[in-house]
Amino acid sequence: MRALLIAAVALSISTEQPNPHSQHHSQSTPSSKASKRNEADGTCSAGDAGCTEPHRPGYTDTPAPGAPLNAARALLTQAELVKVTKPLEAGRFAREAATLLVQADAAGGTRQSGLDAWTHTSWDWFRVLTLAARASSVAGNLSDATAALSTAVSVLEASPPRSTSPVDGRPLEMEIIATLMDLSGEQTVGGQHDAALSTLAHVELYRPVGAHARKHFAKVVSLQRGKTLRCANRLPEAEAAYKSALELAREIGEHDTPETRALLAPRMNELVEVLNWQGKRDEAVAMATVAAAAGGWPSASQRPVHRHQPGLRSSPWLELRQFPTAHVLAGLLVEHFTELQAEADALLASGAFRRQTECLHDPSRGGWGYVAVVGDANPDVCTDAIAPLACRWVAAARAHGDIAAEIVRVGYSAVDPTAWIRPHTGVDNTQLKLHLGLRVPKDKQVEHCATFTIGGETRSWPEGGVVIFDDTHEHSVWNNCTEQRVILQVVIRHPDVPRAGS
Numbered sequence: 008m009r010a011l012l013i014a015a016v017a018l019s020i021s022t023e024q025p026n027p028h029s030q031h032h033s034q035s036t037p038s039s040k041a042s043k044r045n046e047a048d049g050t051c052s053a054g055d056a057g058c059t060e061p062h063r064p065g066y067t068d069t070p071a072p073g074a075p076l077n078a079a080r081a082l083l084t085q086a087e088l089v090k091v092t093k094p095l096e097a098g099r100f101a102r103e104a105a106t107l108l109v110q111a112d113a114a115g116g117t118r119q120s121g122l123d124a125w126t127h128t129s130w131d132w133f134r135v136l137t138l139a140a141r142a143s144s145v146a147g148n149l150s151d152a153t154a155a156l157s158t159a160v161s162v163l164e165a166s167p168p169r170s171t172s173p174v175d176g177r178p179l180e181m182e183i184i185a186t187l188m189d190l191s192g193e194q195t196v197g198g199q200h201d202a203a204l205s206t207l208a209h210v211e212l213y214r215p216v217g218a219h220a221r222k223h224f225a226k227v228v229s230l231q232r233g234k235t236l237r238c239a240n241r242l243p244e245a246e247a248a249y250k251s252a253l254e255l256a257r258e259i260g261e262h263d264t265p266e267t268r269a270l271l272a273p274r275m276n277e278l279v280e281v282l283n284w285q286g287k288r289d290e291a292v293a294m295a296t297v298a299a300a301a302g303g304w305p306s307a308s309q310r311p312v313h314r315h316q317p318g319l320r321s322s323p324w325l326e327l328r329q330f331p332t333a334h335v336l337a338g339l340l341v342e343h344f345t346e347l348q349a350e351a352d353a354l355l356a357s358g359a360f361r362r363q364t365e366c367l368h369d370p371s372r373g374g375w376g377y378v379a380v381v382g383d384a385n386p387d388v389c390t391d392a393i394a395p396l397a398c399r400w401v402a403a404a405r406a407h408g409d410i411a412a413e414i415v416r417v418g419y420s421a422v423d424p425t426a427w428i429r430p431h432t433g434v435d436n437t438q439l440k441l442h443l444g445l446r447v448p449k450d451k452q453v454e455h456c457a458t459f460t461i462g463g464e465t466r467s468w469p470e471g472g473v474v475i476f477d478d479t480h481e482h483s484v485w486n487n488c489t490e491q492r493v494i495l496q497v498v499i500r501h502p503d504v505p506r507a508g509s
Contacts, residue, residue: 076128079107083134090138095385098142101135108132130173133162137186140193147361149197156190180213184224187213191231196364200239207232219259226255230274237277238366242285249278265303272302273312276432283430284369305436308462311479313434319503321436323462323480327473330502332413333441336404337473340443340495343400344471348445350396351419351493354378359393360421367431373423373486380417394419397495416498419445422457422486433478437504441475441497444468448488457492458485468494 086100108128136159143151163183170179187210194203207228215224233248252274261267275298282291295307304310309321320329327334340347354360360376368374380397381389389398401417404410415438422428433440447470450456455467459474461482468474476482486492 075107076111076131079104079111079131082107083131083138086138087134090141093385094141094145097138098146101138101142104131105135105139108135129162129166133159133182136162137189140189144193144196149193149364152193153190153197153199153202156186156193160186160190184210184213188227188231191235195231195235195238195366198238198364200235203235204232207235222255222259226252226259226261229255233274233281234277234366237281238364240370242281245281246278246285249274249281253278262301268301269303272298272304275301276310276312279310280429280431309436309477309480310432311434311436312432314437315479316437316501316504319436319501321477321479323476323482324464324466325439325475325477327475330439330475332410332502333439333475333499335407335410336413336497336499337441337443337475339400339404339407340441340473340497341471343396343403344443344445346396347400347443347495348471350394351421351445351495354394354419355421355491355493360419367428369427369429373426375420375422375426375428377421378419380419381414382416382418386415389417413499413502414497415500416496418496420494420496422484422492424486424489424491426484426486428484430481430483432481436477436479437501438498439475439501440478441473441499442468443473443495443497444470445495446470446491446493448486448490448492450488456486456488458487459483460485468492 082100082104086097086104089100090097108131112128136155140152140155140159143149143155160183163179163186166179171177172179172182187206191203191206191210194200194206210228215221229248229252233245233252236242236245236248239245253271256262256267256271261271275294279291279295279298282288282294292307295310299305299307299310302310302312302315304312304315305321327337359378361378363375363377378394379390380394381401389401391398397417397419401414404414447457447468458465458467459482461476461478462480466474
């Protein structure tokens with residue numbers, strides 16, 4: 008039963024089941040008795056004595072008893088409402104819904120064939136899986152996210168031909184494409200680059216009819232392929248994929264309106280990075296100029312690809328005295344320096360730093376790691392169990408009146424010896440970053456072997472001191488030292504952003 012498969016594979020519900028992968032394969036293999044099904048719609052013809060309807064895992068063939076199914080759907084509705092703003096809470100709703108769906112599936116009646124079966128619980132399972140995948144991804148459990156998305160695709164592909172979404176009537180092929188694209192993205196982030204490229208090949212099986220639709224589809228797939236190849240450090244191939252996608256966009260007129268140009272601008276920015284990383288600086292600057300104009304960004308060197316609010320004070324390097332809130336936070340960081348440094352050392356020793364998967368560092372050199380203290384998914388929660396001393400600092404900072412609303416993210420960052428975090432830009436100019444230097448190594452021959460370049464100016468971090476900058480300006484990091492460089496990063500809301508209600 009698909010419900011039990013999903014519970015075991017994707018949602019970690021405590022049930023004793025056989026190996027979920029072997030269960031999946033056995034259920035997806037048609038039996039010999041189903042050999043006389045109509046090829047057109049997968050159903051039996053009247054009077055075919057040797058033909059029986061295949062059991063499609065996860066389908067109940069008559070509506071399950073109302074209470075658990077209705078309760079599950081109510082939870083899923085709640086989850087959909089908060090999946091963007093509170094993905095972990097949405098994931099919890101999805102897990103509760105999964106338990107109820109198991110009960111509903113267990114109470115199913117006789118089998119029902121064809122399209123009617125689709126409207127029972129398979130769509131609900133698909134919703135559970137995609138919500139669980141989002142929550143797992145935010146929590147950093149990329150293997151769980153990819154398993155959930157892969158199973159979600161299987162649920163949809165097991166549907167009868169010509170099935171549609173019970174929510175909006177869209178062909179399920181559209182949902183399959185979207186879910187496969189999400190799966191490829193998660194595989195890319197998880198470093199499973201070959202798997203991600205294979206998933207994109209799977210997507211191409213659903214190529215639409217019609218010249219315009221085909222070109223749009225090919226553009227979307229090429230952009231994702233470029234991102235995957237970029238992360239795999241196959242830069243010439245990534246460059247070719249991005250350029251192919253942008254040429255397709257031109258052919259179908261997606262450069263003709265401000266709206267479509269703005270949608271393409273972040274992908275142009277990724278091409279800028281790929282060109283830069285290959286040493287093609289002149290071409291990168293030319294493309295950055297085009298991307299900035301398309302995205303409505305300030306300049307070729309300042310490209311806030313996700314959010315740009317005009318009118319905010321900005322320069323690559325800023326001064327703490329320009330912003331009273333930042334100045335107070337910096338003072339508190341320096342005050343707590345010794346204990347924060349000790350906690351960072353302990354986290355390094357315990358292996359708590361999670362390797363970063365943003366595809367910004369040169370993989371032929373060292374990498375970098377991060378420990379989240381306060382994260383985007385739930386900025387009101389601090390990871391006391393992992394970083395109690397940093398959480399103590401957060402509490403002290405938030406005790407200072409309005410500062411509570413200014414802190415967006417907090418985390419420890421460690422860059423390995425020899426690492427190069429290549430030139431890139433931040434995504435949101437409504438935020439500024441503070442760095443407290445915790446471990447800033449020095450070489451005997453070169454005093455500043457760990458450096459940070461932004462806006463063409465290179466500096467180092469003062470150990471025990473704080474710097475402030477706007478990371479939407481192009482920047483890069485080198486650690487040419489023999490030891491790790493460790494900082495505490497505090498992301499704050501830009502003080503020029505108007506407060507709600509002001």
